[in-house]
Amino acid sequence: QSALTQPRSVSGSPGQSVTISCTGTSSDVGNYDFVSWYQQHPGKVPKLMIYAVRNRPSGVPDRFSGSKSGNTASLTISGLQAEDEADYYCSSHVGTYTLVFGGGTKLTVL
């Protein structure tokens, strides 16, 4: 159950696009289309942004999109806004009732 690998930080200016990667192995990200992404503002509860690799829950702006290639999943945020500044975590199903998270990525909107 090794944590998924995410960049510690990314940044972008308002209106730009940023992509956060999430690298696992053939036992987790590469083996299941059950990758989720969560946004967490400081002192707040994590919020589900993407499920099943590329699906957005109701209420999540379509500026947020997800994809996967091999053992790496990605979250892309287009048209960056100030309120997007937060920590982002990926997670993947690993096995029977087992999940693993990434280490988290701090997004800074310049």
Added chain:
Amino acid sequence: EVQLVESGGGFVQPGRSLRLSCAASGFTLDDYSMHWVRQAPGKGLEWVSGISWNSATIGYADSVKGRFTISRDNARNSLYLQMNSLRGEDTALYFCAKRGSYYDLTNWGQGTLVTVSS
């Protein structure tokens, strides 16, 4: 409205035990799998444990296997985490979360803080 309210956290010495509870409302608990996730101060999210709707299937992180036990009482709309042999590295905010259909965690509680220290 889905609500998850954790309780039972506190300050405990290493080696001691603590039992966390999560009260669920706004949905039918026995329709869903449930999970515990923790976050150490200033650190990232760490998955702890998950349990199927009927308690038939359970999973644990390697870091807590053999020390923590997850359980649920659907009649009481409650999820539990029994934590034994606590260590300093178990210090964290513990969240309970409702699982969706795709191993996503759709709803989270506010968390309960566990501090393990002598």
